[in-house]
Amino acid sequence: MTKIADFRVMTPDQLSDELLKLKKEQFNLRFQAATGQLEKTHRVGEVRKDIARLQTLLRQKQPAA
Secondary structure: OOHHHHHHOOOHHHHHHHHHHHHHHHHHHHHHHHHOOOOOOHHHHHHHHHHHHHHHHHHHHOOOO
16 A cells, blocks of 8 residues: 555544654754754655645545634
């Protein structure tokens, strides 16, 4: 399964938890990049795109206001 397929089966609460986890990881990656300790530079882009995917799915799952 792809990441987006994995995310689609999650409930909104699970998506929010995953979003929080990814934002923490993004912060840590930015901190590592600033201090010159970042080894997997590609991970920064992956995390950013995963955050965008989650935010899109959360908006889709919200009832239309």
